[in-house]
Amino acid sequence: MEYDYLIVGAGLFGSVFARQMTDAGKRCLVLDKRSHTGGNIHCETIEGIRVHRYGAHIFHTKDEGVWQYVNHFVKFNHYINSPIARYHDELYNLPFNMNTFSKMWHITQPEEAKEIIAKQTAPYRNMEPENLEEQALRLVGQDIYEKLIREYTEKQWGRNCRELPAFIIKRLPLRFVYDNNYFNDPHQGIPVEGYNALIEKLLKGSDVLLDTDYFDYIRTHPAPKIRTIYTGAIDAFFGYRYGCLEYRTVSFEDEILPTSNWQGCAVVNYTSADVPFTRIIEHKHFEFGQQKKTVISREYPCEWKPSMEPYYPINDEANQALYQRYRTLADSQDDVLFGGRLGSYRYYDMDQVIREALDAAAKELA
Ligand code: FAD
Ligand code: UDP
Secondary structure (H helix, E strand, C coil): CCCCEEEECCCHHHHHHHHHHHHCCCCEEEECCCCCCCHHHCEEEECCEEEECCCCCCEEECCHHHHHHHHCCCCECCCCCCCEEEECCEEEECCECHHHHHHHHCCCCHHHHHHHHHHHHHHHCCCCCCCHHHHHHHHCCHHHHHHHHHHHHHHHHCCCHHHCCHHHHCCCCECCCCCCCCCCCCEEECECCCHHHHHHHHHCCCEEECCCCHHHHHHHCCCCCCEEEECCCHHHHCCCCCCCCCEEEEEEEEEEECCCCCCCCCEEEECCCCCCCCEEEEHHHHCCCCCCCEEEEEEEEEECCCCCCCCEECCCHHHHHHHHHHHHHHHCCCCEEECHHHHCCCCCCHHHHHHHHHHHHHHHHC
16 A cells, blocks of 8 residues: 555644545555554543543633634533642642632632732742742742642652743633633533544544554665654654653553542642642543542653653753754654654644644645
């Protein structure tokens, strides 16, 4: 069989690209080294509950084109992400909003919250934040930083908040209304049939080879060169010749519990340093599940080492500079297009990956 495209990675980028090309009459071969498609949005069913195998995935977007695109394949439910933060025995609503402030300071009105935050942020107001700590203190002040940000962030990233870039928390909303919706985007939800159904529909018409590492494949199939879409790690493509890009990774510990509702919501963040995990996900709540049992996953962050799954790029200066060197090499490859969160070494949300893939496919077909 002759193919027009060899697509490395059956995650969202590879699958959207494959769909667009297949619809345009091109033939695609999609490889993935994992034993399933979907990349990090893959779900596994345990006790009749869809478990987000690589961490909680909530679809949210303000990109109307992307929203229409995904709705063409699957319907979305009306799940709204409203996580809880637990600091020792104190529970707070996220994102930072009037529910958080009233619990923290025993106040009721927005003006009272604004006054406290203004007082606490005053020393930092006129500075350009150079790291995450300065950004947090400038945004919400000491109390919230100490209870809900500092220890959680240092646990999550394994680095001092003063060594982390400010942008990591720039996306956290701050609101003076009683609204626990974690996202500001107008569209949000979980596919009613699950993320696997979305991927299946995107890959329909493509040939897929699982458990197949690209580097092994090209060694054993040194066949005619075809255009390659590569969504694996960019440094791996070049044999790590300038050194390894760094990532943070996470591991999950599942537990099946004989109760229908264990924590009352999908996501609880454990923000204190004495608890080794960052979050507990109770998966059934993403889909309002009524099963008699429940499945929870504790999420443990750790430093990435080669052979582990890379999750979060460490976007500090040293890694960005290294990435730019690989990017220059990537741009000089005529037959290979790099994309997705590993190919671009960027923390992309799902909608951004879909946008990137749609734009790349449109350019390819122009
Ligand atoms: P991936 O899903 O990583 O797919 C790349 C694929 O390439 C993988 O399947 C991999 O096995 C394969 N591959 C790599 N190298 C090779 C090789 N050499 N040979 C063959 N195959 C290879 N986004 C949201 O919008 N909302 C969320 O709530 C959200 N939560 C997240 C939570 C966590 C813990 C993480 C880590 C990410 C989250 N994201 C979320 C981001 C989301 O997962 C990504 O945007 C999206 O899944 C990336 O798709 P991708 O195709 O670029 O990469
Ligand atoms: N964060 C925090 N406390 C929380 C939740 C998030 O300090 O309870 C910070 C932390 O630095 C984290 C960043 O906000 O890395 C982004 O968190 P979010 O949950 O939005 O992203 P995710 O980890 O799901 O990618």
